[in-house]
Amino acid sequence: MSAEDGRPLWEQLADANRELPSGERLQKVLAAVGFGSRRTAEDLIAAGRVTVNGEVAILGRRVDADNDLVEVDGAPIGVKPDLVYYMLNKPAGVVVTASDTHDRPTIMELLPSEPRVFSVGRLDADTEGLLLVTNDGQLANRIAHPSNGVDKEYLVEVTNGAVAPGHLRQLRDGIELDDGMTAPAKVSQPEPGILRLTIHEGRNRQVRRMCEAIGHPVRRLVRTRVGPLSDRTLQPGEWRRWTNDERNAMIEAVAATTHRGDRSGKYDPTP
Incomplete structure (x- = not known):
């Protein structure tokens, strides 16, 4: 035209x-x-x-x-008739892969065997909490790519006691890591040594490296939310399908953040 x-x-x-x-x-x-x-x-x-x-x-x-x-x-908008969308509460010790050379349990053992699905980004073996799983590759790539800015929220238990206000400010302003400065994070400390941390990037083991950089290595890391999706009722190892409202809310969240950068690339974050 x-x-x-x-x-x-x-x-x-x-x-x-x-x-x-x-x-x-x-x-x-x-x-x-x-x-x-x-x-x-x-x-x-x-x-x-x-x-x-x-x-x-x-x-x-x-x-x-x-x-x-x-x-x-x-x-x-996934329009194929066989598309599925799951949310899983990943337990610690379970790896986000289809198979493991060390015979560790995988997320695929917790989910239906058909149709074949894959995770939206990754959580390392020691990280717990919300993992999105689907066979909708287009939407998965948009959620996972850091340019889209879909927030990921974590509950973080750190070592060495309460985090000082100056270190919280560092997290909010951005932390210099070996692969560059992080984007500003949202962070609060609901109780000493417990952080509620929200980022939209997805660098490898990013949350753990950010906390190590301020002198508070992570003792326990749980992802509680991805974009508009969360479910505190799911027990470790449990999964369920997204509702239509949840899928539409995620689509709207991705649409609202496409101005952040190129939407075409793939990214595979591991906090």
């Missing part, structure tokens, strides 16, 4: 989005995967907030759920 075309924009959009010979109508697909009612989906499309393979969609657009990339406000 270009000014040189000479036709009204709506005509150019209509050509760019002409119906395919097969596939479901876009508004029906969005409603079927839980992204609001069909009327809500129609309103989103009419507002120009939905794209298919990078092109602004119009009402009546048909999509191939297996091959087309559908996005709302720049965040991918």
Whole structure:
């Protein structure tokens, strides 16, 4: 679409989005995967907030759920019928991998065997808490990549007693690590030696290295939230599916943070 075309924009959009010979109508697909009612989906499309393979969609657009990339406000909407989304309370000692050469237990032993899924980022073997697992690669990459700025919140028990106000300020301002300065963190100390720490980056073992840098190595590390998702009722080793509202909230969170940088890269954080 270009000014040189000479036709009204709506005509150019209509050509760019002409119906395919097969596939479901876009508004029906969005409603079927839980992204609001069909009327809500129609309103989103009419507002120009939905794209298919990078092109602004119009009402009546048909999509191939297996091959087309559908996005709302720049965040991918998984439309394949076999997509699953789990949250798992990972216990300490369980590794985030499909198999382990040292015969340690893996997260795959705690989850359904089908369909095949993968974690959204990683937690090291000693870290506990919320782990998101899915087979929706597009959304997983957007959540995990640090440019999107999806917050990850941790409850951290550190050694050497209460953390001094000056060290808390260092965490809030950024810590110089061997791979560069960290972004400012949100941090509070609800009780001496216990930190509630929120970051949006995902460098390898970042939380542990940040705490070591201020002289308070980590004794215990538990992730409690990723973006808008948390569940304090899950016991260690338990999992459940996301609700439609939770999936939509995550999509909205990713969409709200796409201005932070390139959304195309992959990242695999291990706090």
